Amino acid sequence: MHHIFQRHCHSELPIAVKGEGVYIYDQTGKSYLDASGGAAVSCLGHSHPVVRAALHQQIDQLAYAHTGFFNTEKAIELSEKLTHAAPGDLNHVYFLTGGSEAVESALKLARQYFVEKGELQRSQFISRKQSYHGNTLGALAVGGNELRRKPFAPLLMPTEHISACFAYHGKDASESAFDYGQRMANELETRLLEVGPETVIAFIAEPVVGATAGAVTAEEGYFKRIREICDQYGILLILDEVMCGMGRTGTLFAHEQEDIQADIVTIAKGLGAGYQPIGAMIASSEIHNTISQGSGFFQHGHTYMGHATAIAGALAVINAFEQEALLPRVQQAGEILQNRLSECFKNHPFVGDVRGRGLFRALEIVADRDSKKPFSACSKLDSQIKAKAMELGLICYPMSGTIDGKNGHHVLLAPPFIISDAQIDELTEKLFHSVDTITQTLF
Ligand code: PLP
Numbered sequence: 001m002h003h004i005f006q007r008h009c010h011s012e013l014p015i016a017v018k019g020e021g022v023y024i025y026d027q028t029g030k031s032y033l034d035a036s037g038g039a040a041v042s043c044l045g046h047s048h049p050v051v052r053a054a055l056h057q058q059i060d061q062l063a064y065a066h067t068g069f070f071n072t073e074k075a076i077e078l079s080e081k082l083t084h085a086a087p088g089d090l091n092h093v094y095f096l097t098g099g100s101e102a103v104e105s106a107l108k109l110a111r112q113y114f115v116e117k118g119e120l121q122r123s124q125f126i127s128r129k130q131s132y133h134g135n136t137l138g139a140l141a142v143g144g145n146e147l148r149r150k151p152f153a154p155l156l157m158p159t160e161h162i163s164a165c166f167a168y169h170g171k172d173a174s175e176s177a178f179d180y181g182q183r184m185a186n187e188l189e190t191r192l193l194e195v196g197p198e199t200v201i202a203f204i205a206e207p208v209v210g211a212t213a214g215a216v217t218a219e220e221g222y223f224k225r226i227r228e229i230c231d232q233y234g235i236l237l238i239l240d241e242v243m244c245g246m247g248r249t250g251t252l253f254a255h256e257q258e259d260i261q262a263d264i265v266t267i268a269k270g271l272g273a274g275y276q277p278i279g280a281m282i283a284s285s286e287i288h289n290t291i292s293q294g295s296g297f298f299q300h301g302h303t304y305m306g307h308a309t310a311i312a313g314a315l316a317v318i319n320a321f322e323q324e325a326l327l328p329r330v331q332q333a334g335e336i337l338q339n340r341l342s343e344c345f346k347n348h349p350f351v352g353d354v355r356g357r358g359l360f361r362a363l364e365i366v367a368d369r370d371s372k373k374p375f376s377a378c379s380k381l382d383s384q385i386k387a388k389a390m391e392l393g394l395i396c397y398p399m400s401g402t403i404d405g406k407n408g409h410h411v412l413l414a415p416p417f418i419i420s421d422a423q424i425d426e427l428t429e430k431l432f433h434s435v436d437t438i439t440q441t442l443f
Contacts, residue, residue, distance in 0.1 A: 014390075019046025022416050022423055024395065032390065033415075035427045036397035040210060040243045040360070040414035043270040044320055051275050051316040058312035067095075067306035075306055078315045082282060085252040088261030092288040094281045094298075095306040099242035099268035100134030102279035103204075106264045107138045108300050110202045110236050113287045116294035122201045124157070126191055126235075130164035130213040130401065131206055133240050142204050145212050145401065160195060162187040164209055165218040168353045168364065169372065169408075181219030189229045197233035202263070207254040210243035212401040214362030214410030215355055223258035236263040236287075242279065243360075246270030247321055248414060250331035250358035257357070263287060273317045276310035326417040333419055334358040340428040348432075350375075350439040359417060363431075365398075365409040365439065374408045375442060381409045384438045394430035411435065 014026035022045050023031045037043055044051065058074075065072065079093040094109075096102050107125065114122040127133070129144040140149055141156035144164075149156060163170060163184055171180040188203055203226065209216040230237045239262040244254040246267055251257055253265065264287065268279030291298055304310075321327060338354065338361060345351040345363060352366035365385075367375045375381050382398035389396050397412040415427065 021045045021047070022419050030393060032393050032395050033423060033426055033430065034395045035413050035415045035431070036395055037414045037416055038274060038395075039269070039397065040248065040412070041269045041272075042274040043247060043414075043417050044273045044275075044317060044326075045416035045418045046274075048273075048275070048316075048320060050320055050323075051273065051313055054312050054316035055275060055309060058309050063309050064304075065308055066303075068301075072306075072308050072311060074308070074315050075311045078311055078318065081315075081318050082252075082267075082280070085256075086265060086282055087253065087256055089285040090262065090265055090282045091285045092283045094283070095311060096268075096279040096281065096302060097277050097304050097307065097310070098279045099240075099266065100136040100139045101302060101305075102242060102266035102268055102281045103133045103139040103142070103240060104136050105300055106204075106238050106240075106266050106281045106283075107142065107202075109264060109281065109283060109287065109291075109298060110238060112295075112299060113236070113290055114201060116290050119198070121199055122235075124159060124195065124199055125201055126160040126162060126188060126195075126203045128164040128205055128209075129161045130166055130209055130216065131161075131204075131240075132211040133204065133206075134242070143212075147400075160191050160200075162191050164205075164213065164216065165222045166209070166213060166216050167219055168216075168355070171219075177219045178221050181222035182225055184219075185222050185225035185229065188226060189233075192229070192233050192235070197235065200233070200235045202236035202238050203230055204238040204240060206240045206242075206244060207258060208244035208249055208357055208360060210360070210412065211399060213408075214364060214399065214401070214412050215357070215360045216362075217355070217357050218258070223255065223260050227260045230263075238262065238264045238266070240266050242266055242268040243414075246318075247327050247330055247417060248358055248360045250327060250334060252321070252327065254357075271314050271317065272310060273313075275317065276307070276313035278307070278310040278314050321417075324418075330358045330417050333415075333417070333421075333424065334361070336421060337361055337413070337415075337424050337427070340424055341431075344428050344432050345435075348436065348439075351435065356413075359413075359415055359419070361413045363411045363413075363435065365411065365435065367442075375439075379409075379442055381438065381442070384441075385411060385434050388438050389430060389434040392430045392433055394427065394434065396431060396434070
């Protein structure tokens with residue numbers, strides 16, 4: 001029972017007792033460099049004094065007030081900061097408790113928008129094969145992770161999945177990066193025409209793909225073409241920034257770097273930085289106004305949405321980004337990390353790609369660099385690398401995902417924004433040792 005329901009309570013796992021800066025300490029005093037921020041969450045590191053103080057103060061003052069009865073000053077301030085930074089007219093914030101809740105809410109909001117407009121025939125979404133949008137049923141349906149979807153397939157709403165823009169696996173040697181990006185984006189148009197654009201609610205995608213493929217950025221021009229197609233066929237664009245947002249790629253919103261506007265954006269992880277569970281969906285004025293001038297009410301809601309303590313924590317987090325000039329540091333440290341990793345793994349026979357943006361990076365592990373052939377699923381490469389890294393005092397996020405039906409392995413890195421250059425060296429050395437030891441044993 002314990003194993004199934006509390007996967008983080010396996011008896012063999014160390015007991016986490018303390019966190020400080022980029023390190024977590026276990027019951028024996030051993031330190032672990034948290035190079036993945038858990039699951040790309042702890043962007044400020046552990047035990048940040050300002051966030052701790054803000055949380056204490058909020059709990060002393062007011063821990064929770066239901067959003068059906070009250071707003072809070074901090075919720076208004078946090079909303080203003082988020083909408084001020086978000087491109088376009090993303091002016092309306094809806095606070096939730098995590099990523100899946102944010103995605104579920106976005107899917108429902110998009111559907112209700114068209115219901116209010118009388119376009120009731122719109123009933124499906126289009127998303128991408130290499131994607132992860134959460135584990136609740138709606139989010140799982142739009143996600144492309146076959147392994148996670150399989151047991152629940154009969155319960156998932158029908159969703160169309162197109163290819164992701166994933167140059168390492170998809171680009172032909174003969175085409176330019178730009179042409180490849182356009183070709184991938186045009187898959188959306190082809191699919192829309194196949195299913196009938198008037199039946200589609202929205203296209204949903206991660207601006208930088210996280211869990212399922214490992215820090216995969218799109219080619220320049222890809223998202224602009226996606227936006228054009230969405231506009232041409234009258235469907236909404238939902239960008240899921242639950243993992244890649246909140247400064248992780250060097251700008252508060254990852255899609256700022258794509259120079260496009262979304263209709264709805266979802267955020268979570270870095271919003272609370274692990275100090276509190278919180279997520280949010282930010283919607284355009286067009287969507288907000290259509291509903292408020294129509295039925296007047298979004299048919300949705302959760303008990304803990306807009307939780308006062310979570311909001312206070314998130315506000316302190318975003319203030320720390322500004323006060324400590326962390327976003328420029330993410331860009332600088334991200335380049336350093338990329339250079340160190342590229343240098344270190346450039347001749348490694350089993351590391352096919354080192355990629356990402358900002359402090360969101362990944363290695364792709366392959367059995368053969370030329371053919372990009374993956375190791376087999378039975379190699380359990382991800383759990384072995386994870387265990388070896390932990391033995392060496394490093395937390396990284398190795399995962400397996402499916403790439404065109406084949407198993408693929410990558411190691412995701414999402415260290416806290418406060419990581420120093422010396423700690424980047426420590427990360428790289430420990431990661432090299434872990435990946436090298438485990439891949440060598442497989443031959
Ligand atoms: N969307 C993306 C892009 C994610 O990476 C995740 C989680 O990894 C989710 C949604 C789901 O978030 P949560 O685990 O907070 O429900």
